[in-house]
Amino acid sequence: MAPPLMPKATAVWLVENTSLSFAQIADFTGMHQLEIQGIADGEVGVGMRGLDPMTNGQLEWSEIERCQADPAARLALQESDNPAPVKRTKGPRYVPVSKRQDKPDGIAYLVRYYPELSDAQIGKLIGTTKPTITAIRDRTHWNSSQIQPRDPVTIGLCRQVDLDEAIEKGRKAGRQPAADDRRPISADLIPEEEPTQSRIPDWMADVRIGGNNQGDN
Numbered sequence: 484m485a486p487p488l489m490p491k492a493t494a495v496w497l498v499e500n501t502s503l504s505f506a507q508i509a510d511f512t513g514m515h516q517l518e519i520q521g522i523a524d525g526e527v528g529v530g531m532r533g534l535d536p537m538t539n540g541q542l543e544w545s546e547i548e549r550c551q552a553d554p555a556a557r558l559a560l561q562e563s564d565n566p567a568p569v570k571r572t573k574g575p576r577y578v579p580v581s582k583r584q585d586k587p588d589g590i591a592y593l594v595r596y597y598p599e600l601s602d603a604q605i606g607k608l609i610g611t612t613k614p615t616i617t618a619i620r621d622r623t624h625w626n627s628s629q630i631q632p633r634d635p636v637t638i639g640l641c642r643q644v645d646l647d648e649a650i651e652k653g654r655k656a657g658r659q660p661a662a663d664d665r666r667p668i669s670a671d672l673i674p675e676e677e678p679t680q681s682r683i684p685d686w687m688a689d690v691r692i693g694g695n696n697q698g699d700n
Contacts, residue, residue: 486513487541487560489534491522496533498522502551503558511558582639586611587626589635590619596632599653608641608649 487493490512497508498519505523509516521527536542541561550556586609593605594616600608602616618624636643 485560487511487536488539490514491518491528492531492534493536493541494519495522495528495531496535497547499533500535501547503547504554507550507554507556507558511560585633585638585640587615587619587624587630588633589638589640590616591630592632592634594620597650597653599658600649601653601656601658604649604653608645609635610640 491514494508494512494514497503497511505516505519508514509519512519518527537544542558543561546558546561550558589609590605590611593600593608602613605611605616606613615624619627619630624630635641636646
């Protein structure tokens, strides 16, 4: 059974206005029974305004009374003439306005170091368009002289898990990485060379620190 519109708000209303059991409300709204108990205890949905399912024609009061009288009964969602909400398909990743200026750098990084990624994959990871990717790839972007390839994960444009998943899909599709598959290493991660000990010249080897010995007098 499909859940009602705004399940949590509906659950809040049913908890506050009926004597239905937690199990009945959970079954009707598609929520976990512990969530319903949390609503009753004031731990879940704090400050949320309840939604009366009768106002949008999803439930009749007679149905509520029937289930209040029989704890084993389950509420039946009434068919509504309203069209079902359209589920939004997963599109390009949303990037905060403050980070959008970093997009060209992230795109340049992926184009250079991950040729196994398609333009569609890069666009989905960074949240950009194919013309922008093409312009950066061909160095025809209006700001090409200022673009510096930077790891999009490090600068917050995408998640490492999403990048790894895209790389794996690209390779399974037959797109192979560059022959030199070495990724740039951050300067902060390059270990410093151990300082070499200065060699004492041979002519100073016999010099004794702290003054001459009595036998030299």
